[in-house]
Amino acid sequence: MTHALLEAADLHKSFGGDGWFTKRQPVHAVRGVSIAVRPSETLGIVGESGSGKSTLARMLVGLETPDSGTIRMEGHAVAKRRSLDFHRQVQFVFQDASSALNPRKTIRRILEDPLNHLLGLTRSRRRERVEELMALVHLRPEFLDRYPHEFSGGQAQRIGIARALAAKPRLIVLDEPVSALDVSIQAQILLLLKKLQQEFGLAYVFISHDLAVVETLCDRVAVMRNGEIVEQAPRTTLFSQPRHPYTKTLLASVPGGLADTATA
Numbered sequence: 001m002t003h004a005l006l007e008a009a010d011l012h013k014s015f016g017g018d019g020w021f022t023k024r025q026p027v028h029a030v031r032g033v034s035i036a037v038r039p040s041e042t043l044g045i046v047g048e049s050g051s052g053k054s055t056l057a058r059m060l061v062g063l064e065t066p067d068s069g070t071i072r073m074e075g076h077a078v079a080k081r082r083s084l085d086f087h088r089q090v091q092f093v094f095q096d097a098s099s100a101l102n103p104r105k106t107i108r109r110i111l112e113d114p115l116n117h118l119l120g121l122t123r124s125r126r127r128e129r130v131e132e133l134m135a136l137v138h139l140r141p142e143f144l145d146r147y148p149h150e151f152s153g154g155q156a157q158r159i160g161i162a163r164a165l166a167a168k169p170r171l172i173v174l175d176e177p178v179s180a181l182d183v184s185i186q187a188q189i190l191l192l193l194k195k196l197q198q199e200f201g202l203a204y205v206f207i208s209h210d211l212a213v214v215e216t217l218c219d220r221v222a223v224m225r226n227g228e229i230v231e232q233a234p235r236t237t238l239f240s241q242p243r244h245p246y247t248k249t250l251l252a253s254v255p256g257g258l259a260d261t262a263t264a
């Protein structure tokens, strides 16, 4: 039997509700979510702000601990405290690349860090790898000795992607990776992600509130609302024959219809 690369079953996560003086109600950010990502595919998670997408993404990579539910990697249960091997295989790309990069480190050090921690390569091989990574995301090697604040949003996101690629992962979870960028830059980053996926057989979990972006990149799409997945289907099915009323509302609310941004 072939297992999914990463599989989550019945994940729950609440926040708050533990105020000492105030009787705060807990926020049920994620309620009984199950998803599976296969090797080399892109699973889109779409939904409005506050629907629980980021919380789900953060649980998948181990930045947040589920209250209950299980996560499996190739059929093996993943421990609460993720192993180094898990972190090598599953990487995360943040929405706000500029603030996700350590401002006190040069790009070279930012890209070398995952190599130091995970692979134990020789110094010369690390140098080579860092230059390879810059080439993969189409940035000039001269940029390696600069600091994050010297880059535009799009360039910073390329560096975030390079950092995620450093340790040769199999899956990258991307949390709204293009939402902070201008549309033309978005298209370039989406094309880059597609190219990298083809080259390395990467799987992606792609979180977005933007249906046009999801349609461009994803093979399957899960629609989240109020912490739950209300519908999950192959992209073409979801966009041509949405079943859930909420999916229909989301599709109807896209201004000007769905443009294929990556081919624009």
Ligand SMILES: Nc1ncnc2c1ncn2[C@@H]1O[C@H](COP(=O)(O)OP(=O)(O)OP(=O)(O)O)[C@@H](O)[C@H]1O
Residues within 6 Å of the ligand: 015, 016, 027, 028, 029, 047, 048, 049, 050, 051, 052, 053, 054, 055, 056, 209
């Ligand atoms: N660390 C936290 N502490 C308290 N509440 C949180 C925390 N993280 C998320 N929440 C709450 O959980 C719910 C889901 O948030 P989440 O960020 O996962 O949604 P989202 O769909 O990613 O939204 P957005 O696109 O705005 O980030 C929201 O009500 C949010 O306020």
